[in-house]
Amino acid sequence: MADKSTGIKEKGPSVESKIKDLYEIQRVDSEIDKIRVLRGELPLEVQDLEDELAGLETRVKNFEEEVKELEGAISKKNNEIADAQGMIKKYETQRDNVRNNREYDSLSKEIEFQTLEIQLCEKRIKEFTVRLADKKTMIEDSKSGFEDRKGDLDAKKMELDEIIAETQKEEKNLVASSEEISKRIEDRLLSAYKRIRKNARNGLAVVSVERDACGGCFNRIPPQRQLDIRSRKKIIVCEYCGRVLVDADIMNDKEPEKEPVTESKKVSKKAAKKVTKKVTKKVAAKETKKVAKK
Numbered sequence: 001m002a003d004k005s006t007g008i009k010e011k012g013p014s015v016e017s018k019i020k021d022l023y024e025i026q027r028v029d030s031e032i033d034k035i036r037v038l039r040g041e042l043p044l045e046v047q048d049l050e051d052e053l054a055g056l057e058t059r060v061k062n063f064e065e066e067v068k069e070l071e072g073a074i075s076k077k078n079n080e081i082a083d084a085q086g087m088i089k090k091y092e093t094q095r096d097n098v099r100n101n102r103e104y105d106s107l108s109k110e111i112e113f114q115t116l117e118i119q120l121c122e123k124r125i126k127e128f129t130v131r132l133a134d135k136k137t138m139i140e141d142s143k144s145g146f147e148d149r150k151g152d153l154d155a156k157k158m159e160l161d162e163i164i165a166e167t168q169k170e171e172k173n174l175v176a177s178s179e180e181i182s183k184r185i186e187d188r189l190l191s192a193y194k195r196i197r198k199n200a201r202n203g204l205a206v207v208s209v210e211r212d213a214c215g216g217c218f219n220r221i222p223p224q225r226q227l228d229i230r231s232r233k234k235i236i237v238c239e240y241c242g243r244v245l246v247d248a249d250i251m252n253d254k255e256p257e258k259e260p261v262t263e264s265k266k267v268s269k270k271a272a273k274k275v276t277k278k279v280t281k282k283v284a285a286k287e288t289k290k291v292a293k294k
């Protein structure tokens with residue numbers, strides 16, 4: 001447990017371990033974020049497919065409605081034909097028994113009219129039949145489309161179930177790990193971390209220095225400040241976005257950059273900015289030279 005009397009400014013490895021804890025909790029929390037985003041997107045995809053299926057179903061229903069109407073219209077026209085045929089028969093019988101030419105002509109005209117009616121009905125029936133066949137084809141197509149999409153939906157749902165099962169376990173472990181790390185972080189720092197994280201669009205409260213810039217807002221960080229960050233002696237926040245800045249090497253378990261123990265006065269501040277390894281090499285080379293001169 002952290003000693004409450006120790007503040008943020010305390011020296012040495014304890015600040016470094018605080019920075020490491022912050023970096024670590026950020027890494028774990030970002031993993032949790034990733035899982036939650038992934039799980040958030042799949043239900044939306046499933047929802048889209050379900051909407052599409054509902055649309056196809058409505059389409060089929062509408063077509064079936066139209067088919068019914070067309071079938072009704074055809075049978076109505078067939079009835080009209082039957083009526084007209086009945087009337088023609090009646091008129092023909094009457095015409096066989098007429099008493100004068102005027103009656104004969106009148107009945108002939110009626111028969112002619114009913115015959116035309118029948119032709120008209122037949123023409124309409126032909127049209128309706130063509131439309132009916134079209135609708136039936138459309139229904140078949142929509143139904144097979146529906147089956148295809150339903151297959152997609154079932155697959156998506158299965159995929160979602162699998163991912164949920166997989167990630168739930170992973171998430172649970174990560175949450176436990178995040179809680180474990182948070183216990184090591186003092187309250188003030190933890191609440192600052194949470195506040196920054198909440199306000200940051202990408203959920204990043206702890207970022208590393210990338211190409212001389214803040215990994216969160218990409219503003220340039222002055223060399224002296226980068227040096228301070230690499231020394232890991234203070235918790236340093238970005239002056240633009242307020243995120244905690246760590247050096248990119250903190251994840252590799254590399255030692256913080258120090259001024260070399262030997263020849264420290266001769267090594268300029270500029271040189272000190274280079275990675276420890278390089279400096280060490282340089283010093284070693286100088287030592288060798290000295291030995292050679294002697």
Ligand SMILES: [Zn+2]
Pocket residue numbers: 214215216217218219238239240241242243
């Ligand atoms: Zn920043």
